[in-house]
Every structure is written in C-alpha cells, then in structure tokens.
Amino acid sequence: MRIRFVLAEIFHGFRRNLTMISAVILVTFVSLSAVGAALMLQLQVDRLKGAWYDKVEVQVWLCPAEVQDEGNCAAGAVTADQQQAVEDRLNSSELAPYVDEVTVETKEEVYQSFQDRFSGSYLAEEVTQDSLGPVLHVKMSDPTNFEVVTDAVGTMPGVLETYDQSDLFEPLFDVLAKVRLAALAIALVLALAAILLITTTIRLSALSRQRETSIMKLVGASNIFIQLPFMLEGAVAALLGSALAVGALWGVTRFWLADWVQANFDLLMGQINPMDVFKVAPWLVLAAVVLAGFSSALTLRRFTKV
Amino acid sequence: MTWPGDALVTSPTAQKGQQRSAVITFENVTKIYARGARPALDGLSLEIPRGQFCFLVGASGSGKSTLLSVVLREERATSGKVYVLGQDITRMPSRRIPRFRRQIGAVFQDFRLLEGKNVFDNVAFAMQVIGRPRHAIMRSVPDVLKLVGLGGKEKRMPHELSGGEQQRVAIARAAVNRPRILLADEPTGNLDPRTSEGIMTVLERVNQTGTTVVMATHDVGLVDRGGHRVVELVEGRIVRDESSGYYGGDA
Numbered sequence: 001m002r003i004r005f006v007l008a009e010i011f012h013g014f015r016r017n018l019t020m021i022s023a024v025i026l027v028t029f030v031s032l033s034a035v036g037a038a039l040m041l042q043l044q045v046d047r048l049k050g051a052w053y054d055k056v057e058v059q060v061w062l063c064p065a066e067v068q069d070e071g072n073c074a075a076g077a078v079t080a081d082q083q084q085a086v087e088d089r090l091n092s093s094e095l096a097p098y099v100d101e102v103t104v105e106t107k108e109e110v111y112q113s114f115q116d117r118f119s120g121s122y123l124a125e126e127v128t129q130d131s132l133g134p135v136l137h138v139k140m141s142d143p144t145n146f147e148v149v150t151d152a153v154g155t156m157p158g159v160l161e162t163y164d165q166s167d168l169f170e171p172l173f174d175v176l177a178k179v180r181l182a183a184l185a186i187a188l189v190l191a192l193a194a195i196l197l198i199t200t201t202i203r204l205s206a207l208s209r210q211r212e213t214s215i216m217k218l219v220g221a222s223n224i225f226i227q228l229p230f231m232l233e234g235a236v237a238a239l240l241g242s243a244l245a246v247g248a249l250w251g252v253t254r255f256w257l258a259d260w261v262q263a264n265f266d267l268l269m270g271q272i273n274p275m276d277v278f279k280v281a282p283w284l285v286l287a288a289v290v291l292a293g294f295s296s297a298l299t300l301r302r303f304t305k306v
Numbered sequence: 307m308t309w310p311g312d313a314l315v316t317s318p319t320a321q322k323g324q325q326r327s328a329v330i331t332f333e334n335v336t337k338i339y340a341r342g343a344r345p346a347l348d349g350l351s352l353e354i355p356r357g358q359f360c361f362l363v364g365a366s367g368s369g370k371s372t373l374l375s376v377v378l379r380e381e382r383a384t385s386g387k388v389y390v391l392g393q394d395i396t397r398m399p400s401r402r403i404p405r406f407r408r409q410i411g412a413v414f415q416d417f418r419l420l421e422g423k424n425v426f427d428n429v430a431f432a433m434q435v436i437g438r439p440r441h442a443i444m445r446s447v448p449d450v451l452k453l454v455g456l457g458g459k460e461k462r463m464p465h466e467l468s469g470g471e472q473q474r475v476a477i478a479r480a481a482v483n484r485p486r487i488l489l490a491d492e493p494t495g496n497l498d499p500r501t502s503e504g505i506m507t508v509l510e511r512v513n514q515t516g517t518t519v520v521m522a523t524h525d526v527g528l529v530d531r532g533g534h535r536v537v538e539l540v541e542g543r544i545v546r547d548e549s550s551g552y553y554g555g556d557a
Contacts, residue, residue: 211418219411
C-alpha cells in the first residue's frame, strides 16, 4: 500500500512538471555523457600506453665503417672494445633499475633486416654492410625514462646516435590528455548545471505540492515519507539521464567510432572496444545517484522543518 | 474500540491529582512571534480535561489560533510548559513530532482539501501517509464518512461539494485516525448559520466518541447554544472561563 502510494505520488509529480523533469533528464544525460567520454578516453589511453610501451625500445646505433663525421664516430667503425664498453655500461648496476634487457644486433643482422624491410626499393640497393653498424636494442622497464640511457651512453666513443621510439607517441598522448581534460572540464560545468536544475525542479515540485505536504505534516506523516517522493523523483530523472548517457556512449563507439578508427587509425589507435562503455557505466549511474542525492538533500533540508 | 495513545495516560501531569484527566495543560505559556512584538499568548495557563468540548472565543488577534498551533507544535512556546497527552511538547525533539500529531486531528476555516482527489481519497490520504494497511482504510473511511453525514458521496470531487460538505470531509479526515484531540480553528467561518449548525452537530458527534474537541470560533449562535465550556481570550490572556457559558458572558 505504502509503496504503491509513494509510486503514485512520484508519477503525479512527473506529470505535473514534465518540462522540468525532461530538462533534468537531458542535462544529466549530456553531463554524464561528457564524464563517460572522458573516462573512456582514459581507458583507451591506458590501454594504448600499455600496448605501445611493450614494443617501444631505445636503440643505440653504433658507428659503421663509412661514417666518420657524425656522432662520436671520428675513429671510424666501432671497435669491439668500444662496443663492449657500451654494453657494460648498459648492463651496469647503476642502470639496472631502468633497463630490462639489452639485445645486440650485429651489423650483418641489421643489414639483413634492412634488406627485408626495404626489398625492392632503391634504399636496399644503396645500402652496403659498411654503411650500417651494430645496433643495441634496450628494453626499458619504464619507457618514459629513456633519457637515463641516452645520457649514459650517448657521448661514449663509437656511438653514432641513440634513438628513442617513444618520441613518436608522446605528441599523440599529449593530444589525448588535453582532449580528456577538456571533456572533464565540460563535464564539471554540466554537472553543476545539472545540480542547479535538479535543485530547482525539486523546489518547484515541492512548491506545487505544498498543499499536500502541509496536510501530510498535519496528519503526522514522517519527514522521510514527505520527502521520499521528491527525492525519488530527482533520482529517477537522474537515473534516466545516466541510462541515456550509457546508451549514447555505447551507440557512438559501437556504430561510429569503432569503424571510423579502424578505417583510419588502425595501427595508431588499436581497437576501440564498445564494451568499455560497460566498465564506465556503473560509475555514471553512481554519479547520477550522487548528483540527485546531493541536490535533494540541498533542497529538502528546508522541508524537514515541521 | 482502542484509541492510539491510551498508553500515555500515566504522564507527569497525570500524577498531580487535580490534573488527572487533563489532555491539554498550559502552564504560564508565553508566545512572542517577533522580538519586541506584543505577545500572542501572555503567561497563559489552561487545562482541558479529557473528553471535554471547549470553545475558545475572542476577537481576531486575541491568540486563539496561536494557542491551537502551540498545541499542534506548529509553533513552539517562547516560555512556559505545554503538556499535551501527557508529554511536554515544548521539549519534544522535532523527529518525534509527526508521531505526536497522529493523535491530534485539525480542521480549519479553509477546509484544506486536496482538489485532485475525491472524497474517499481525501480521507484515505490521512491514513495512507501514516502507513495504515489497505484493509484498515477500506473499513474506516466509509465509517467516518457516515459519522459526518457524507455516506454515499465517496466518489465526489471537492469542487462538486458545498462548503459545508467540504468541511465535513475535512472533519472526516481529521477524525479518521481516531485522534485523542480534535482542534478546530473557526471551522464555520466560511459557512452560513444553518450549515454551521450541521458542522457543530458533527463535531459534537465526534466529541461523543470520546475525542476532546477544542474549537476557536466567532460564531455567537453556536456558542450560545450552550452546554459547553467557554474560554475567552483578550490579548493572549484568559479573561473568562466558564464551564457552561455564552459567547458574550453572563450579560
């Protein structure tokens, strides 16, 4: 009886301020979509970082015979002693916390992989074994610390240059971080708007039902019973908004973003998984409940006065 | 029939012999609405025994309505003690007020019905909001509607009723939870004399079921019908208290 009565009162309230309720639903929808987009972007960035950093390494190119005026190659091709010194430095205990593994590619192997990669192009014909030196591949425990390696061996004799692959990705990560920040800022502003709107809606609906609430107080209805319909009204509207946000995020990633990314940025962005939405969804729903609860508490404190 | 609140008979006031049967006791009660304003109630002391029918008379602004709102704890006394049904309500925490009010019915000059609900639902509302079960509502509402003389009009909407009938609905709503006390603030203020007679009869009927009735009124005719206690207020003080009096006193 009680539950049915409360539900009827909520339905009553919904019908009475339909426009305001719709506004609440739409604003929570848009603001939570922004929050969700930011969260999903973060997920994607984390995943990409993980995937790329597994592959990223620092390469130390040693001097080939033909080059003398670049790097530290004044003495011509790297000697076995010089190479050993560089390897020793990389494997030293000082660098151990940063370096996972050092693998050596001899100049013959370098030449071979060069030939494989560029077979058929003029590059493959131009290049001789003497124009390539050995390459040390350094796997980092954290690729962002590449400077440690370049500082340590960059100036050693016999080193042509050090080459850090993460240079390639940093600009992209920068852009993604900025986009995420922008989405979060938008979300924050919209969340504020949502709180204000929900507050106004509850106040309006409380005003329009002042007669009922005054009668409720008169016959001794408990405060929670008087406030519950208003609180649930706000909560239901916010939940509907969050459901719309989850649906929209899923639809956009599933039917639009995933195909678009796959067609244009497959190598760069990897896969976008529409199921990510459901990792984000619980947080959006939680945010909606907090949003509604906070606004209700804010407004209804006045109505607790008996 | 059992009455909610019967268990409260052993109250602090009940222990004082002469107050044994008082359901409302004011001890030197003052109510000041705004700093520096004339007090609405000025050191007022009053006792209303169980089952009594008591008129409050006096000019507008004499403190009748304030007295009733203090009993309901809509207003808190500025000083003094107010015991209602054995509880000191001046010190009652606000979370206990809803439960306290369930033992008191209230009726006003402007009826205060819900326009969107029919007669039955208006009366049932008072039971629904305090969580009474459905079967109790189905049983009690027709009973109380019969008591106020509205049997058969359950499905009418408030705007389809005359003023007198609307006030009967309001009384039914106030009485449906079997209150120990019924407060009526000028219940006939908007009604013609004949209709007022009818309302008075209904209130007396509620009184006869054991409910203490306190009625603030300007209606000379009703008061002078006689037989009830009359308390007259002037500027928040009791100037006359007769166990069976008239509106204008002995004269």
